[in-house]
Amino acid sequence: MSADEQPIASVWTRPRRQREQLSREQIVSEAVALLDAEGLEALSMRRLGTRLGAGATSLYRHVANKDELIELVVDEVYGELEVPAADEAAGWRSAAGRSGASLRSMALRHPWVASVLGQVGLAHLGPNVMRMSERMLAVFKSAGFAPDEADQAMSTLIAYVIGMATSEAAYLSLIARSGKSEQEFVKSLRTSQERLRLPEGQAVQHGKDPRQIREDNFDYGLQRVLDGLEARLRSTNGQ
The missing domain is CATH 1.10.357.10 (Tetracycline Repressor, domain 2)
Known part of the structure; x- marks a missing residue:
């Protein structure tokens, strides 16, 4: 595969790490809580790590940066939507x-x-x-x-x-x-x-x-x- 054919890097294509004390689900849940309470300006990997009682380094094992974290939290809240079926x-x-x-x-x-x-x-x-x-x-x-x-x-x-x-x-x-x-x-x-x-x-x-x-x-x-x-x-x- 040539460089031009390399897949686009995304948090969704990265394998999940197993048997870690801090899970992706915990990170996303706490990030949503932080955003709801204090807004987008308050979100940082360091701030989130403090809320989770972990260093920012622990978070980087699951998400590469803040942009990837945003992808995860947006997808998380989208799961709350109720879209009824319209069969006719x-x-x-x-x-x-x-x-x-x-x-x-x-x-x-x-x-x-x-x-x-x-x-x-x-x-x-x-x-x-x-x-x-x-x-x-x-x-x-x-x-x-x-x-x-x-x-x-x-x-x-x-x-x-x-x-x-x-x-x-x-x-x-x-x-x-x-x-x-x-x-x-x-x-x-x-x-x-x-x-x-x-x-x-x-x-x-x-x-x-x-x-x-x-x-x-x-x-x-x-x-x-x-x-x-x-x-x-x-x-x-x-x-």
């Missing part, structure tokens, strides 16, 4: 909507994930990412989209979900830094808006649970994306 065309919209809602929930549980998804190269996709992507792609194929367009439809849905979740996660992070509950934070916003006498469309909605407002706003956009995909499907099928 009539069920594709419900399945796609539930998949999008599950992706949003995962991204809000792990706010760091949206910012690193673009760093995971296609050649380095892990088993969970591949499995969930294939299941979601099957939903759009079952709807009647041609293979190439099914991939585009799936990417459109994912782009909407990740965009909304990134904005929502930033908002929730701001609330967390304020030390207030979401209800308290929104109440303080309402007070400020009343003082500024903002137009009704720009003011925070009164009398509604702020979490429910976020759910409704996300679902509204999700349904409009699905409306567009459904209209496209009908036009290509001559309906």
Whole structure:
């Protein structure tokens, strides 16, 4: 095999080390916990090693660098997704909507994930990412989209979900830094808006649970994306 034909190095192609005190699963689990608690900026091999009670050298026996660690943690949280099967065309919209809602929930549980998804190269996709992507792609194929367009439809849905979740996660992070509950934070916003006498469309909605407002706003956009995909499907099928 020539140098040009050498396989791309990836954490997924490296043999697992057996009978070691520290396992890859332990490393990944602790890395996810660190990211959830302190964000991407806090992640380093040294910091992770300290949390595990081991030196960074022990970690390097399992992962070559931080980039490989990112591949592992992204794949780990992707395993939380729930992508229902759509065995017939009539069920594709419900399945796609539930998949999008599950992706949003995962991204809000792990706010760091949206910012690193673009760093995971296609050649380095892990088993969970591949499995969930294939299941979601099957939903759009079952709807009647041609293979190439099914991939585009799936990417459109994912782009909407990740965009909304990134904005929502930033908002929730701001609330967390304020030390207030979401209800308290929104109440303080309402007070400020009343003082500024903002137009009704720009003011925070009164009398509604702020979490429910976020759910409704996300679902509204999700349904409009699905409306567009459904209209496209009908036009290509001559309906």
